[in-house]
Amino acid sequence: MSAGPLIQAAITLLGSEAKLGAACGVSQAAIWKAKRAKRVSAELAVQIERATKGAISRHRLRPDLWSAPLPEESAA
Template sequence: MIRELIQEAVRILGSQAKLGAACGVTQASIWQAMEVQRCSAELAMAIEQATNGQVRAAALRPDLPWPAQIDQVEASAISEVTS
């Protein structure tokens, strides 16, 4: 799943080197993230920004609580309290 998402980002930007440059990392860092199918939260956010949101950080790192997810949890908790 992660490999495919990074490959999509590579396709959008044109190459691993271009994606790396847009994210402030090397081509080797992009290759490594694809191979191990994991990337840092910072790289996930950089990929989202580099792809103009076409590849989401939350999809690359679903294990982390992203702001939209936190907002959903808080809204759910509030509605339970007020119900």
């Protein structure tokens, strides 16, 4: 799965590209660019995970960098 729908889900959770950008410490344009490219940097993946309180996880945004948490880790 590409990151495009996940970025859109994060935008929806936060309310707008600008709000997601502010929560991630980047501009609205950076969020728009990532959404259009359907890819995020490792740093932005971590920031989106934090901004969405884990609803959009870094491993879903960048499975090439992070594997899914083990069942006992996700329950904690």
